[in-house]
Amino acid sequence: QSSLKAIARPQQQSGQTSIRQIYEHIERLRKGNNRVKMIWVPSRDDDLSMSREAKRQAKKATRAGCTPQSLPYQARSTRLRLAVSQLHQQRKLPNNVGNYSKRIDRALPGKHTQALYDICKRREAGVLSQLRTGMAKINSYLNKIGAAESDMCECGCGPETMEHFLFRCTRWEAERDAMRRVGQNMMGNLSFFLGGKSASDGAKWRPTVGVQKFRQLWGQHQSPRSYAVTL
Structure with missing residues (x-):
């Protein structure tokens, strides 16, 4: 549900790259005269084939020694904030000095x-x-x-x-x-x-x-x- 809210009203959340890719895919579908509707489905609903596939992929990702096929994206704002925080820590004088x-x-x-x-x-x-x-x-x-x-x-x-x-x-x-x-x-x-x-x-x-x-x-x-x- 939170993912759908972020896609509907993107602000400065993490995962901006993923959200942008979703918008690009939607735009390509619209150019082919397709309508896109995104809905939330409970994970307990096994009647949907997509739900079963999602569970299968989730179990596969949690196996011992399993590594992601693609690294997760990190929002530019998040990377920048972490870099600035690390730089401030490096430049900061110890509490007992000066x-x-x-x-x-x-x-x-x-x-x-x-x-x-x-x-x-x-x-x-x-x-x-x-x-x-x-x-x-x-x-x-x-x-x-x-x-x-x-x-x-x-x-x-x-x-x-x-x-x-x-x-x-x-x-x-x-x-x-x-x-x-x-x-x-x-x-x-x-x-x-x-x-x-x-x-x-x-x-x-x-x-x-x-x-x-x-x-x-x-x-x-x-x-x-x-x-x-x-x-």
């Missing part, structure tokens, strides 16, 4: 990062990569790896996190004014200013004006704290 970076950029890993760093000079790219990975020379990270006694910022207003450094630290108000002019409503959005890309963004994605302004303002420093760091 949690900080994935929070900023939900499309990682991806080729879009090349477009992001292509617009940067070497020093700018160094600062940007530190902030995108969470491994910048600021106290929250240094304290985490045992290189600083405290995670507090020198301004005394709170822990020196990435968000604090970019959006709240009183030592960088001049640079922050320029960031506000670019995206006042985006202040506090790390993804916007660090070049994050949504997984739903298409191939035409480009780094935002925010990240371009960021690299102009902060790229002059070799590290977020204005002292040298080996990159």
